[in-house]
Amino acid sequence: MEIHQVIVAAAPGDAVTNTALEYRRLLRRVGPSEIYAAHRDPSLTDDVLPLSAYASRASARAGHDVLVVHLSIGDVTVDRFVAERAERIVLVYHNVTPPEYFAPYDPSFARLLHQGRIALARLTERADLAIAVSRYNATELEALGYREVRVVPLVVDVDEFRAVEPDTLMSERLAALDGPTFLYVGQILPHKRPDLLLEAYHVLVTTLLPEANLVIAGHARNAGYARAFRGQLAELSLPNARFLRGVSDAELVACFEQTTAFVTASEHEGVCVPLLEAMSFDRPVVARDYGAIAETMGDAGLLLPSGSGAILLAEALAEIAGSAPLRDDLVARGRRRLAAFDPDAARTAFLDAMLEVA
Amino acid sequence: MGVEDPDQSAGPAAPTSVDALVEQLRARVEERRRDGAYPPGLEEDLDAHFRHVVASRRGVLSLREHLEALRESSAFAAERISTESRARAGSWFHRAVARAVHRQTQGVLEQVHQFATAVQDTLEAMAEPLEGLGGPAAGAASGATVSQQLETLHAVVVGQRRELNAQRADLLAIIERRIRVARPVDVEDTAFRPWYENERFESAFRGSRRDLLARYRDLAERFTACDPVLDIGFGRGELLELLAELGVEARGVESDPLLVKAAGDQGLDAVLDDGNTYLRTLDDGALGGLALIQVVEHLTAQELVDLVALAARKVRPGGRVVMETVNPQSLYVFARSFYLDPTHVRPVHPGYLEFLFQEAGFSAVELDWRNPPREREILHDVPGDDDAARQMNANIANLNALLFAPQDYAIIATR
Numbered sequence: 001m002e003i004h005q006v007i008v009a010a011a012p013g014d015a016v017t018n019t020a021l022e023y024r025r026l027l028r029r030v031g032p033s034e035i036y037a038a039h040r041d042p043s044l045t046d047d048v049l050p051l052s053a054y055a056s057r058a059s060a061r062a063g064h065d066v067l068v069v070h071l072s073i074g075d076v077t078v079d080r081f082v083a084e085r086a087e088r089i090v091l092v093y094h095n096v097t098p099p100e101y102f103a104p105y106d107p108s109f110a111r112l113l114h115q116g117r118i119a120l121a122r123l124t125e126r127a128d129l130a131i132a133v134s135r136y137n138a139t140e141l142e143a144l145g146y147r148e149v150r151v152v153p154l155v156v157d158v159d160e161f162r163a164v165e166p167d168t169l170m171s172e173r174l175a176a177l178d179g180p181t182f183l184y185v186g187q188i189l190p191h192k193r194p195d196l197l198l199e200a201y202h203v204l205v206t207t208l209l210p211e212a213n214l215v216i217a218g219h220a221r222n223a224g225y226a227r228a229f230r231g232q233l234a235e236l237s238l239p240n241a242r243f244l245r246g247v248s249d250a251e252l253v254a255c256f257e258q259t260t261a262f263v264t265a266s267e268h269e270g271v272c273v274p275l276l277e278a279m280s281f282d283r284p285v286v287a288r289d290y291g292a293i294a295e296t297m298g299d300a301g302l303l304l305p306s307g308s309g310a311i312l313l314a315e316a317l318a319e320i321a322g323s324a325p326l327r328d329d330l331v332a333r334g335r336r337r338l339a340a341f342d343p344d345a346a347r348t349a350f351l352d353a354m355l356e357v358a
Numbered sequence: 359m360g361v362e363d364p365d366q367s368a369g370p371a372a373p374t375s376v377d378a379l380v381e382q383l384r385a386r387v388e389e390r391r392r393d394g395a396y397p398p399g400l401e402e403d404l405d406a407h408f409r410h411v412v413a414s415r416r417g418v419l420s421l422r423e424h425l426e427a428l429r430e431s432s433a434f435a436a437e438r439i440s441t442e443s444r445a446r447a448g449s450w451f452h453r454a455v456a457r458a459v460h461r462q463t464q465g466v467l468e469q470v471h472q473f474a475t476a477v478q479d480t481l482e483a484m485a486e487p488l489e490g491l492g493g494p495a496a497g498a499a500s501g502a503t504v505s506q507q508l509e510t511l512h513a514v515v516v517g518q519r520r521e522l523n524a525q526r527a528d529l530l531a532i533i534e535r536r537i538r539v540a541r542p543v544d545v546e547d548t549a550f551r552p553w554y555e556n557e558r559f560e561s562a563f564r565g566s567r568r569d570l571l572a573r574y575r576d577l578a579e580r581f582t583a584c585d586p587v588l589d590i591g592f593g594r595g596e597l598l599e600l601l602a603e604l605g606v607e608a609r610g611v612e613s614d615p616l617l618v619k620a621a622g623d624q625g626l627d628a629v630l631d632d633g634n635t636y637l638r639t640l641d642d643g644a645l646g647g648l649a650l651i652q653v654v655e656h657l658t659a660q661e662l663v664d665l666v667a668l669a670a671r672k673v674r675p676g677g678r679v680v681m682e683t684v685n686p687q688s689l690y691v692f693a694r695s696f697y698l699d700p701t702h703v704r705p706v707h708p709g710y711l712e713f714l715f716q717e718a719g720f721s722a723v724e725l726d727w728r729n730p731p732r733e734r735e736i737l738h739d740v741p742g743d744d745d746a747a748r749q750m751n752a753n754i755a756n757l758n759a760l761l762f763a764p765q766d767y768a769i770i771a772t773r
Contacts, residue, residue: 104412173630176615199404207395227641228412234609235411239622239629245639303376309401315383326379 001358002032005068006082008075010037010048015154015273016070016094017044019133022155023068023092026347027354038077051081066090066357069123072270074115082123090357091127091146093137095270095291096120101191105224120144129357131350134271136292150353154271155346158280158338166254170247174258177240179211180321183259183283185252185274186266188220188229188243195232196265200313202236208318214241217255256281261320261327263287265313267306272296276341279334284327286316300337301330453660463529470525477518550701556614560594563698570596573729574651577680580770581606584647584678588640590633591653595621602626606647611636634665643674650681652766654711655702662706663714670718670773679720679771681711682728688763690731695765708767720771727764736762 005024010017020035027033035048049057065087072094099113121144130146132138133154141149174181186192194216201214220226233243262278262285269291276296278285285301287293288308297303302316320327390396564570578600581587585607589597592610598621601608609627612618621628629636648669654662669679684691686705696702708725715723736758739751
């Protein structure tokens with residue numbers, strides 16, 4: 001039996017690609033296993049095979065071999081490919097961002113997300129097993145009619161990230177700032193709501209804590225939204241807000257080390273790994289109750305109700321900056337919470353799920 | 359840092375549960391609303407502001423604009439591959455490698471360019487009849503068909519653009535691999551980090567705030583109607599202050615956190631960043647003016663040419679760039695001031711700077727000689743009207759021109 005994986009796009013640093021690489025390490029212990037992708041970043045062409053090579057390379061035995069299909073976005077090529085295969089299918093569902101977030105900025109991308117939702121519904125009958133990376137994702141799958149759904153947490157190895165040496169220049173720059181510093185790490189995309197975070201920070205510095213700093217670290221992958229976000233940043237005139245693009249792991253480690261608290265205003269997350277990364281650096285976390293955030297955070301963060309606006313978010317940040325006992329309490333809870341994301345337990349859970357199909 | 363700040367270590371005890379804390383925070387918000395700290399409709403106003411920003415910067419792209427964007431994104435050139443590095447001698451090394459693989463780079467670029475041109479021509483040919491169909495005279499039914507065709511075509515354009523980007527990334531990867539193979543190990547950062555504060559240095563040697571305000575007023579006036587202006591390396595912010603007085607919208611960029619903080623305390627719009635890095639983040643044509651007062655002498659030759667190229671992109675047509683720097687045509691400068699600043703890299707000859715701006719496509723380039731040595735320091739004529747006195751005075755004039763030419767010059771370039 002061979003178990004291969006299919007992803008839409010292979011890119012370095014991408015959560016889906018990283019999961020597929022991690023799963024391949026595990027699967028190769030039991031037999032041949034490759035990753036096939038419709039689109040590949042040049043840096044991964046040695047590691048990930050093109051989807052077109054599947055037919056000639058894999059043994060492709062109907063009913064015997066297994067194809068693990070990762071889903072986070074739609075792609076015509078992958079949909080067609082999966083529809084034509086006769087192998088058993090295991091779906092790994094990373095969640096698909098609701099297209100309406102992108103419609104005002106990038107209709108083409110919104111269409112791809114819409115296609116992803118259609119593909120998800122279409123696979124209901126086809127998948128022998130569905131793996132959800134969070135309970136939140138599992139609920140969506142069950143609502144769509146998936147019968148065999150297993151929750152398998154992502155393999156999050158914070159120790160590996162923590163082992164990176166912090167960038168000296170970034171550490172020095174951030175250490176030189178006066179006042180508390182709040183950090184957001186994540187992509188600059190509409191559903192992550194960095195615009196609301198800027199509004200909250202505006203309230204914070206104009207009313208509560210003028211000396212507060214904000215560091216936003218993340219790729220601006222959508223030009224339309226990035227343009228609006230940069231415009232908002234400029235027009236709100238926030239001299240102590242810094243927007244860092246394309247930061248290295250070393251710079252990111254420096255950011256986590258030098259921050260007072262991690263904050264996100266995101267409205268859609270299938271997991272939200274930066275929350276766990278912040279906890280691993282003993283940093284308190286603040287977020288709103290959307291998607292899988294509550295599930296990932298557990299009781300280890302300041303979770304505001306969904307719909308909380310800029311003012312409540314600003315008050316939460318001021319509270320964290322002003323209360324050492326609160327920070328200590330959240331940090332202690334964060335350490336306990338991380339234990340639930342034991343990477344070895346996640347690996348075992350994945351292999352257990354695969355054994356069910358094999 | 360807040361986490362280590364002892365002032366912030368005290369505070370209220372943590373509530374027993376997060377829910378209780380959220381309730382406390384809600385109650386506090388209500389209290390502050392009643393006290394007027396949060397004006398009515400504040401959040402709605404902020405949301406409306408963002409919607410306004412989105413609307414003003416969106417602009418639905420037409421098919422023609424998509425094609426233009428595609429053409430713009432396919433301006434392949436070896437010069438667009440960054441050679442910057444923070445490592446010691448890193449930029450030099452990257453440039454050396456870029457030179458070493460220049461032939462291969464050009465070969466790949468030519469192939470990519472040929473492919474891109476063929477794609478563009480095909481799309482142009484497809485776009486013309488579609489645009490003819492999509493006019494206002496077209497009926498509703500055919501309008502829908504045209505709209506679908508446009509969508510399909512748009513998908514093709516996006517796909518091709520992705521393909522071009524992938525090829526460009528391939529090229530970068532080839533060069534990156536070459537660099538990785540030969541990169542020297544154990545590079546160390548040799549950035550100059552003095553233990554004194556730059557503000558103290560500026561106060562000691564740059565002159566009083568009042569002097570500088572008087573000295574730069576005429577340069578500030580050059581930016582009238584050139585909003586927004588970016589002042590790179592604003593130091594103590596005198597020019598930003600003058601621009602604010604003139605009602606010109608301006609922002610400053612400075613790499614020294616203390617100077618940024620001091621400017622912020624004065625109510626000036628200041629950002630902590632490296633000038634060229636910050637410029638790259640701006641949209642093309644985003645600036646009406648760009649000022650660099652006593653900055654370019656701190657740059658390497660490569661940084662300077664990069665800066666002028668960036669200025670040509672980021673300043674809109676009709677906008678203005680003003681650079682003031684020391685005048686290397688005055689020998690007095692080298693005896694009195696140039697070597698006082700340990701971070702000066704090299705003086706920039708006015709002829710060269712003028713040439714750079716002209717080459718970068720600026721429509722008008724003007725030189726303004728500034729800050730002549732004091733009258734009592736220069737050589738004076740000898741009395742008399744005989745041949746010997748006349749000869750002596752002519753020599754004195756020559757010497758004055760060589761030794762005591764104005765200490766600074768400004769270049770005023772109109773885009």
